[in-house]
Amino acid sequence: MAALNVIGRERCSLEVLRRKLREGPLTPLRNLLPDSAIETACCRAGYEYRRRLITPVVTVLHQILAALWPEESLNASWGMIWKRLVSRLPAAAGQSPRSGSVSKARGRLPLTVWKRIVRWLADK
Numbered sequence: 001m002a003a004l005n006v007i008g009r010e011r012c013s014l015e016v017l018r019r020k021l022r023e024g025p026l027t028p029l030r031n032l033l034p035d036s037a038i039e040t041a042c043c044r045a046g047y048e049y050r051r052r053l054i055t056p057v058v059t060v061l062h063q064i065l066a067a068l069w070p071e072e073s074l075n076a077s078w079g080m081i082w083k084r085l086v087s088r089l090p091a092a093a094g095q096s097p098r099s100g101s102v103s104k105a106r107g108r109l110p111l112t113v114w115k116r117i118v119r120w121l122a123d124k
């Protein structure tokens with residue numbers, strides 16, 4: 001695992017965090033909705049994005065978790081995702097994106113991507 005030494009403490013690399021976020025939440029759902037389906041929906045919708053920590057795959061999974069857990073806030077569902085990641089990757093503690101970053105990631109995902117995901121799932 002690539003790590004950066006920051007004030008005497010190792011931090012996880014962005015790529016390790018991305019991978020662990022993709023692997024973590026909603027494993028049974030991910031068997032039905034693989035990363036490739038989300039990435040294809042983005043491509044076909046013409047949605048271009050930078051390789052940030054909160055990728056469209058993570059954003060979609062977070063939104064689905066929030067929908068399945070409606071009695072809690074979007075921030076609470078993000079906290080659950082991050083807590084699970086830190087339990088498997090302790091070096092990620094303290095590196096969670098701010099809630100504003102998570103909100104902006106949700107806002108960047110066009111409705112067309114969601115429509116393509118729903119269409120893909122309906123076809124399956």
